[in-house]
Amino acid sequence: MNKIASKPTVLDQIAGPESCDMCGNAGLKTELVRNPFIYAVGSGAVELSADIPVHTCATCAVSFTDEAAEGIQHDAVCRHLGVPTPDELRALRGREV
Incomplete structure (x- = not known):
């Protein structure tokens, strides 16, 4: 049986783009939303959560x-799997040995 993620929760209004990518008009509102999502399938499926910007x-x-x-959701999956995020990998590669 497929899992269904919990409902998203608006956390705050934040700065974002000035105009809409779809219609080009001004008046775009950007909110920080706690967005639950299902990662994996079957018995291994788990609900993860990421705080992402959503534009309306x-x-x-x-x-x-x-x-x-x-990118934020990808980082949440990396943390769940216990592997470095892309930014963490870049930092490790840039470090002097």
Whole structure:
């Protein structure tokens, strides 16, 4: 049976883009949202959570995320798996031995 993630929770209004990617109009609202999501399938599926920026247009009513949200969710999966995040790997590679 497939798991269903809990409902997202709005945490705060934050700074974001000025205009909508869909319609180009101003009036875009950006909120920090605690977004639960299901990682894996079957008996190994778990609910993880990431605080991501969600943009909502006042004109066309479209809500969307961007590459920042994808990176934040990817980091949550890395932490769950116990592996370094991309930023942690870059920091390790840049360190002098």
